[in-house]
Amino acid sequence: MRKQYQVEILDDISGKVYIPREASQITKLSKIAFGTQSLDTLIENQPNSRPIISLSKDVAEELKFPNIAIPLHLFIADETLYIGPLVGIFTSGFTPFPIRPIGDRSIFFTKLLSVKKSVGAMAFVFGEQHINWEQGTINGLFFYQNGWKTIEVPFPNVIYDRLPNRKSERVAEHKQIKDRLQSEYLIPWYNPGFFNKLEINDRLIQDDNLAKLLPETHPFVSYSEIERMLSHYGHVFIKPINGSLGLGVHQVIYDKAEGCYYCRFRNQQGENKLQKYNSLERLMKHVFASKNLNRMLVQQGIHLMRIDQRPIDFRIHTNKNNHGDWIVTAIAAKVAGSGSVTTHVKSGGVIRTIAEVFPEIEEQKRVEAKLANAALLLSKALEENMEGIIGEIGFDLGIDRNGNVWLFEANSKPGRSIFKHPELKEFDLLTRKLSLSFAVFLAERAITSPEEVFK
Template identity: 70%
Template sequence: MRRHYPIEFINGPVNSLFIPSEVEIPSNLKRVSFGTLSIDATCLSQPNGRKVISISKDLKENLKIPDVKVPLHLFIDDQTIYIGPLVGIFTSGFTPFAMRPIGERSIFFSKLLSVKKSVGALPFVFGEQHINWETGTIKGFFYLDNGWETIEVPFPNVIYDRLPNRRSEKKAELNKIKQRLQSEYLIPWYNPGFFNKLDINDRLLQDARIAIHLPETHQFSSFSMIERMLSQYGHVYIKPINGSLGLGIHQIIYDRESNEYYCRYRDSNGENKLRKYSSLEALFNHTFKNRRLTNMLVQQGIHLIRLDKKPVDFRIHTNKDSNGEWKVTAIAAKVAGPGSVTTHVKSGGCIKTIPELFPSKEEQEAIIQKLTNSALRFSAALEEQLEGIIGEIGFDMGIDRQGHVWLFEANSKPGRSIFKHPHLKEFDLLTRKLSLAFSIFLTERAIKTPGEIFK
């Protein structure tokens, strides 16, 4: 079992490292590494069985180890002992303000970095402008007891991608940085990229065990396709292929008795609307006249379970842990607001815990088990189908009136609105911990079996 140990800096022998006696030191050990920086050093066992990592002050300076009291792990391979992991969190949108260096997202990052001691990893935030390619160092933003502080450190052991949107992700210069750090420095890069809804759907359809959980979904091609789906399912959803936060989603309902069409959506003022049309063409001409329909997808409507006549769906977070195993870290129900096309909070929806939704213990356990098993299967299937290293996924799932589980969307950088619920705070903490804990697994793999990481 892996352990992390407290760090102390001492006036010891030149370039020396004392490690807990329970860690076996190979006789040929002669180098110490921090991040991607490595130098010759003397490695000795701690006297008196002390379970602490003691680093001489000159070794600290030479390896650019920050003066931060965070317990860290030790990894040994060949003639080198690695202290870490040092985790770089790559993003954009930096500001010149010391109190909020990443603008409004500074609060999110401060909370993410605040779990460092319990995880045993040293994380920092950085962007393209903070990299010094000449020296192989980064001026990273660390969140310490007194707030944000900029410290120069070596390139990290692993990089966690937290680019905020698709626009930043598509920038050529950011992609070059990503490629260079991965190919030239062999730094594992996890969660690289936002998912494309249609691409995810098409890939998951290849797995028959998963395909039964996917609503019929197509890129818009013709009105006749929508007519056929409306006739079959009663209602469909029109969504932007690269949308997020429930923006731009429309529900189209066909009333067989009156032969009329209804469209439910949220307008630009944030109001939920329901409009009636005599034909599908009239509906599209009014509602989608300024949109490129080929950028939209059409998805089968599902008759979901309800609470007080309002549809309910579920957000499930999965994360990889320090052993590289998928874990379900959060489950929450989302109840649609009055007349809303989605269950998003901004559209009037509300977050509920499973016990709030289902009164009986038996029913609670059955629902949790069903959603957990499904989310773990979906996570494994996505990992198999996609390129890159995935460390976390947010699933939007539903259960229909017959008890069947449906997968609506998978998000590589899931929003965190569910954690505003007071009874979901512990899950907020767990997702943050595992977001960083996965770096421990990746660091060890990159050191000991790099072929498994860099295929």
């Protein structure tokens, strides 16, 4: 565990920094840095052996170091002492209201920033409008003393991408900001981008160990391809390639006995529907009349295990920890609502713990181990096969009637609805802590071994 130190700002000294003796690994330190701001200064050991970092007021002002009581880490490289890390959380959707500056998502960011003391990172939220390119600073939003405050700070050591959706990700200015901060300032940017379902399938299917976890998946090409899959699997799912939250998912079922087709979906009024058609062509033309089928994929239907006659799947969160290793941080079951095509809560789904679904201890352990092993295998594979630095993933996995595990979805910015379950709240805290703990790891790596980060 890296040690953290409280930082104080002193009025009675000038041009000087005191650090704990134990933190001084080399004799000569001539420079101090905070975020991307640095300056030459006199750095000495604490005269009274206190385990604290002391900055003279003029040094703190030049570094733009906020006087916020957060214990921070010390990193040393090339005779420079780095205090931090300073973590920028990039997002959009800001409002002019000081109490809720990021609209409905202000509560999420309040919770995220509330773990900063236990992690030892100074974190803030910002958007494109908060960047001062000429000064190399950001007017960051800090949650401090139970309120939001805007404080000017240097560009951060690392940036955590929390853009809310694909639309915001496609904004040209956001892409330019990301490219510029990474290329010109060498700031690591983690969790960039939403995953594309087809791209994930195409990249993972090359590995035999992963291919067995993947349902047969294709971009929509023709009705005959759907007919082939229906005759083989009995049912298929047609869903948006870049969809999320279960929106736009349709289940198409072929009834061999009657020779007819059923389509289960959720309409725009939020109602679960099941409609019958005498031909696939009629079903497709009626249900998908207003949809661009070129943006849809067709996926093998899986006969999932059920509870009370309702299918269940599982949400598994994985995070990189403060050593840069993947760990499983949460597992929950999701039980489909009555007549629902998905297990999403907004479609009537219900969150359950593994213990609630599997009362026998041995079965709980077997299921958890099976899901955790698959999630860790997939996390490592996605890290190797996708661009950018990934720090967290939310997986939707299913287990079929034969006990086989299947991957339905991998989310680079996983939703947090499972944490509303009272017995999963501790895992909510854990996932938030680790999303910033990974920032500490990444900042240290970028400072001490940049060649490993900027390959």
